Amino acid sequence: MVDCLCRGFPERNRSYWTQALIRLSQRPAVDEFQRYGFALEKADRIVGVVLTLYTRYQGQEGDEIRCNLSSWSVDAEFRPYGAMLVATVLKRRDVTYTNISPAPATLKANRALGFRLFSNGQFAFLPALNSVQRSRRVLEVRPDLAEMAMLPDSERYILLEHAALGCLSLICICDGAAFPLVLMPRRILRGLVPCYQIIYCRSLADLSRCAGAMGRFLLRSGILLCLVDAKEPIAGLVGWYRPNKGLKYFKGPKPPSLGDLTFTELVVFGP
Known part of the structure; x- marks a missing residue:
């Protein structure tokens, strides 16, 4: 094989x-x-x-x-x-x-x-340029993190499994609610530019809500750029839409949500 x-x-x-x-x-x-x-x-x-x-x-x-x-x-x-x-x-x-x-x-x-398209482009954005409220913070996931209790079992599983596969699993606390995020380190433009690919967020609206706090967190490791699958420019994010990039197809009863690449080849096998 x-x-x-x-x-x-x-x-x-x-x-x-x-x-x-x-x-x-x-x-x-x-x-x-x-x-x-x-x-x-x-x-x-x-x-x-x-x-x-x-x-x-x-x-x-x-x-x-x-x-x-x-x-x-x-x-x-x-x-x-x-x-x-x-x-x-x-x-x-x-x-x-x-x-x-x-x-x-x-x-x-x-x-x-x-098969039909469920994503016909990618949105490249700079999350650190989003404003962030003082009440919002981002935490890196670990099994004993108290804030993990704020998430359902299914999302705790996603966060821990993807961390074990080499992704960066985060929890963003916004106004007393917890939002899970999974990011995968990548290099684009012939390996010259480091960035993160969004592997999981509940919705693109939630990603926009958490972007500022996430961007400040990513600055600690010197990463400015993130990518997420999209069909159009994403409201609330500072960046640019790239049509016909990263085409993704589905067949069956329910297309995956944009921003959900969990347990796919990209994660399990690597980019």
């Missing part, structure tokens, strides 16, 4: 894919769903792969299962079977499937399989 992935994504080295599969093996299984994904085999040789990252979410309307499809790769001579490989995964109508990093060559196939 690693050999096939290396052929399909030559810009990634072997250790990247080995680490990706190790991390998949360490994720909790979700019901009867596949832990790794599906492979296309020909004469005892793997010639196609699609990885599947399943996660169960607890919501007010009941549990929701999402599957992030990742690393869809089929050797050139077997490309006609590529859509069939993914179609094998897409059989469950109660699952929301996502593709957050589609290769340009697969966009037509994505649309043919019923």
Whole structure:
């Protein structure tokens, strides 16, 4: 499987894919769903792969299962079977499937399989330029942090799990209420500019509310810039909208919220 992935994504080295599969093996299984994904085999040789990252979410309307499809790769001579490989995964109508990093060559196939856009751009912003009230503060998450009790179990789980995966998990206290935030360190513009990608916020409105306090916190580590998925400029944030950047697709009953990339390949495998 690693050999096939290396052929399909030559810009990634072997250790990247080995680490990706190790991390998949360490994720909790979700019901009867596949832990790794599906492979296309020909004469005892793997010639196609699609990885599947399943996660169960607890919501007010009941549990929701999402599957992030990742690393869809089929050797050139077997490309006609590529859509069939993914179609094998897409059989469950109660699952929301996502593709957050589609290769340009697969966009037509994505649309043919019923995927629709849930984000068609990114918003780059400078949170430290937002004003901040004295009553607002940001805390880095740890298991014994008293303010963790202000959040539901599902969000405490998200914060702790993503901290273990190398993200920066924060709680913003605003007017006596707690707002969870997960940020992932990245480097953009050919690795020259450090920034944070928003991996989780309850809503873009909540992100705007917490931006000033978050920005002051990030200044301690010298980070000025953040990125978040968006469909348009975000009210209350100082920055610029970049259309047609970071296109993200979904298929199923409920699209993920903008600003929610939890337990996707970006986090589990790395950028």
